[in-house]
Amino acid sequence: MKHTLSVMVENEPGVLSRVAGLFSGRGFNIESLNVAPTLEKGVSLMTIVARGDDAIIEQIVKQLRKLVPVITVKDFTQVQAVEREMVLVKVNAEDSKRAEILRITDIFRCKVVDVSIDELTIECTGDHGKIKAIVNLLSRFGIKEIARTGNVAMKRAMQID
Amino acid sequence: MELTGAQILLKCLEEEGVDAMFGFPGGAVIDIYDEIPNFSIEHILVRHEQGAIHAADGYARATGKTGVCLVTSGPGATNTVTGIATAYMDSIPVVIFTGQVPSPLIGNDAFQEVDIVGITRPCTKHNYLVQDVRDLARTVKQAFYLARTGRPGPVLVDVPKDLMSQKCEFEYPESISLRSYNPNVKPHIGQIRKLAQLIKKAERPLIYSGGGVISSKSHEELRWLARELRIPVTSTLMGLGAYPGDDEELWLGMLGMHGTYCANMAVNNCDLLLAVGARFDDRVTGKISEFAPHATIVHIDVDPTSIQKNVSVHVPLVADCKSALAALQKEMKSIKGEVNWQRKHEQWLEQIIEWNRLHPLTYIDDEVKIKPQYVVEKIYEITKGDAIVCTEVGQNQMWAAQFYKVKEPNTFLTSGGLGTMGYGFPAAMGAQRAFPDKLVVNIAGDGSIQMNIQEMMTVVCNKLPVKIVILNNGYLGMVRQWQELFYKKNYCATCMDAQPDFVKLAEAYGAAGYRITEKKDVEKVLREAFEVDKPCIVDVRVAQEENVYPMVPAGASLTEMLLV
Ligand SMILES: Cc1ncc(C[n+]2csc(CCOP(=O)(O)OP(=O)(O)O)c2C)c(N)n1
Numbered sequence: 269m270k271h272t273l274s275v276m277v278e279n280e281p282g283v284l285s286r287v288a289g290l291f292s293g294r295g296f297n298i299e300s301l302n303v304a305p306t307l308e309k310g311v312s313l314m315t316i317v318a319r320g321d322d323a324i325i326e327q328i329v330k331q332l333r334k335l336v337p338v339i340t341v342k343d344f345t346q347v348q349a350v351e352r353e354m355v356l357v358k359v360n361a362e363d364s365k366r367a368e369i370l371r372i373t374d375i376f377r378c379k380v381v382d383v384s385i386d387e388l389t390i391e392c393t394g395d396h397g398k399i400k401a402i403v404n405l406l407s408r409f410g411i412k413e414i415a416r417t418g419n420v421a422m423k424r425a426m427q428i429d
Numbered sequence: 430m431e432l433t434g435a436q437i438l439l440k441c442l443e444e445e446g447v448d449a450m451f452g453f454p455g456g457a458v459i460d461i462y463d464e465i466p467n468f469s470i471e472h473i474l475v476r477h478e479q480g481a482i483h484a485a486d487g488y489a490r491a492t493g494k495t496g497v498c499l500v501t502s503g504p505g506a507t508n509t510v511t512g513i514a515t516a517y518m519d520s521i522p523v524v525i526f527t528g529q530v531p532s533p534l535i536g537n538d539a540f541q542e543v544d545i546v547g548i549t550r551p552c553t554k555h556n557y558l559v560q561d562v563r564d565l566a567r568t569v570k571q572a573f574y575l576a577r578t579g580r581p582g583p584v585l586v587d588v589p590k591d592l593m594s595q596k597c598e599f600e601y602p603e604s605i606s607l608r609s610y611n612p613n614v615k616p617h618i619g620q621i622r623k624l625a626q627l628i629k630k631a632e633r634p635l636i637y638s639g640g641g642v643i644s645s646k647s648h649e650e651l652r653w654l655a656r657e658l659r660i661p662v663t664s665t666l667m668g669l670g671a672y673p674g675d676d677e678e679l680w681l682g683m684l685g686m687h688g689t690y691c692a693n694m695a696v697n698n699c700d701l702l703l704a705v706g707a708r709f710d711d712r713v714t715g716k717i718s719e720f721a722p723h724a725t726i727v728h729i730d731v732d733p734t735s736i737q738k739n740v741s742v743h744v745p746l747v748a749d750c751k752s753a754l755a756a757l758q759k760e761m762k763s764i765k766g767e768v769n770w771q772r773k774h775e776q777w778l779e780q781i782i783e784w785n786r787l788h789p790l791t792y793i794d795d796e797v798k799i800k801p802q803y804v805v806e807k808i809y810e811i812t813k814g815d816a817i818v819c820t821e822v823g824q825n826q827m828w829a830a831q832f833y834k835v836k837e838p839n840t841f842l843t844s845g846g847l848g849t850m851g852y853g854f855p856a857a858m859g860a861q862r863a864f865p866d867k868l869v870v871n872i873a874g875d876g877s878i879q880m881n882i883q884e885m886m887t888v889v890c891n892k893l894p895v896k897i898v899i900l901n902n903g904y905l906g907m908v909r910q911w912q913e914l915f916y917k918k919n920y921c922a923t924c925m926d927a928q929p930d931f932v933k934l935a936e937a938y939g940a941a942g943y944r945i946t947e948k949k950d951v952e953k954v955l956r957e958a959f960e961v962d963k964p965c966i967v968d969v970r971v972a973q974e975e976n977v978y979p980m981v982p983a984g985a986s987l988t989e990m991l992l993v
Contacts, residue, residue, distance in 0.1 A: 282546060282547075286550060289550055301891075323737070327734065327738060330733045330734040332735050333733070334732070334733070335609075336554075336555040336575065336609060336610050338609055339609040396589070
């Protein structure tokens with residue numbers, strides 16, 4: 269099962285490899301990992317997406333908490349969270365296809381961030397499903413390049429039934 | 430006052446109460462060595478950095494304090510890795526200082542540069558590369574704090590050479606606060622009450638105690654619990670000594686792969702298993718799915734990652750063992766009157782006597798050949814169990830664990846988690862430095878002792894009268910045993926009959942050497958060796974193909990023991 273872990277860490281040298289090392293040392297793959305500073309000085313937030321059964325993830329969460337520079341670890345699998353990812357897609361766009369591509373980007377509320385004679389670069393933000401869908405739709409035009417950020421996540425403020 | 434980095438480092442060690450450290454110099458740490466004579470810390474020069482780290486570890490295990498070792502960059506640092514991993518696996522507090530190439534050269538493949546922080550990340554509790562001399566004092570303070578609190582472990586501090594000569598104002602921080610690190614967990618009182626009720630209800634309770642009891646110094650609490658409530662005790666290799674090994678009534682011996690029949694049967698039949706400071710290692714549990722099948726399992730451990738890792742636990746209790754057992758003691762006292770503890774487990778204890786009668790821990794002695802177990806028994810008799818015993822790894826280690834009845838904590842030093850051959854002798858050296866007046870005996874195999882034999886010179890120079898008793902079977906015995914039992918006696922690469930003359934070797938170093946080839950001489954020569962006021966090797970030629978029994982084959986259930 270896929271888990272999204274939100275890990276608050278001290279922003280010090282080596283912290284990324286300590287965290288990543290926990291996964292590699294146990295032979296697990298990280299699907300995506302995203303790090304950036306937070307508002308608080310010296311603190312960064314990592315969002316890690318990983319797969320594993322519950323026991324494995326429980327162990328990973330505990331092991332993460334044990335690392336000295338790790339401040340908090342949250343597993344967003346059980347709680348309602350907002351999850352977003354951004355992707356940049358450079359897609360073939362000769363004249364005959366261009367209108368259709370633009371229509372799709374419109375529907376998905378994407379942005380065109382770069383244009384050339386036969387290519388469009390599109391920026392799209394959304395949850396996992398949306399990203400998957402747009403990549404899928406664009407792939408039939410021929411994707412030349414793709415860059416993804418991996419998930420970032422945040423707990424929802426209020427849970428409405 | 431402004432001090433140099435080297436002075437600051439040594440001053441910090443004084444502040445931490447360090448009286449001895451084990452080390453080996455080199456270019457990257459020469460500034461520190463330059464200052465050592467000006468400080469009150471004794472430096473013990475080893476002959477190999479692995480010796481330094483194991484000695485620091487042995488010092489820590491014997492005293493319960495934090496061990497310290499100092500080595501240079503590159504090869505000096507990498508030579509400590511096995512010892513760091515050894516301390517890590519057994520949760521031993523040590524602080525390792527490694528020299529690093531000057532800061533401007535870091536990352537440039539400079540001479541003797543190695544990313545030791547990267548290399549030791551998975552086998553230290555935490556590690557640091559100090560980047561500014563103004564951070565040095567705080568970092569050292571943190572290192573000691575981390576090493577000894579919570580679940581103890583090794584902490585490495587890597588210090589670039591240029592920082593050692595830079596100056597700054599020395600100020601040793603009074604306290605440490607790390608927002609992300611808050612050990613010293615008090616037990617959840619609700620869980621303690623639950624546990625007390627479980628104990629009250631249990632008919633066949635069993636304590637399974639581990640190294641955590643020793644490192645948290647909670648053996649008194651454990652002993653109270655066992656004796657007052659008449660609960661039998663078994664333990665891991667690391668836990669030996671927490672409960673006295675000479676208590677014939679409640680002490681069952683070690684459990685697991687080479688545990689006693691009685692302890693393994695007790696695990697299999699108990700209805701309440703109280704695990705304290707133990708981590709359900711595979712050498713202990715055998716086949717996990719058949720471990721303690723009838724028991725409610727309670728697990729007390731300071732490290733949450735140990736809980737639910739290998740077996741599923743019914744009552745988890747994350748806490749320092751000492752505070753948990755103290756809370757439990759209080760709780761039990763308040764319900765004590767409700768039960769006749771003297772009689773409550775009578776049947777269970779009778780059953781245990783029966784198992785012991787059926788298959789006691791024993792061996793087939795011989796009139797002529799010297800059985801290794803016999804030698805260990807003699808060591809126990811002569812020392813009356815009052816020595817500090819270290820072991821190497823292999824059969825020698827298991828026979829020591831089985832036949833030397835460890836009576837007190839911190840007196841049996843052995844590499845449990847990593848199983849490091851070459852550990853025992855340097856560890857004995859560390860223990861002897863901590864307790865100059867105690868008898869320190871290293872029970873060794875002929876294979877293991879050759880892994881760090883160079884430390885003979887260190888013990889001779891430093892007048893550390895460590896006694897090495899080699900149970901010399903001419904084999905890498907433990908591996909040979911597996912080959913015999915599971916690989917059709919294909920003794921590939923385990924025959925070690927080409928050996929140095931250990932007696933001459935000892936003498937060459939300036940130590941005493943003895944050889945025993947006849948059973949009748951065992952006691953006499955051991956007595957003599959233990960009397961001599963210098964380090965010595967006793968080379969005992971034991972029966973070559975003796976095996977360690979009982980034995981639970983790897984992956985089998987604890988009840989499937991091969992017996993003598
Ligand atoms: C550094 C290291 N290398 C290899 C092993 C694997 N190993 C475990 S026991 C053993 C045999 C030890 O032989 P010896 O020291 O002669 O002791 P004996 O078993 O004969 O008592 C070996 C090779 C180990 N534990 N440690």
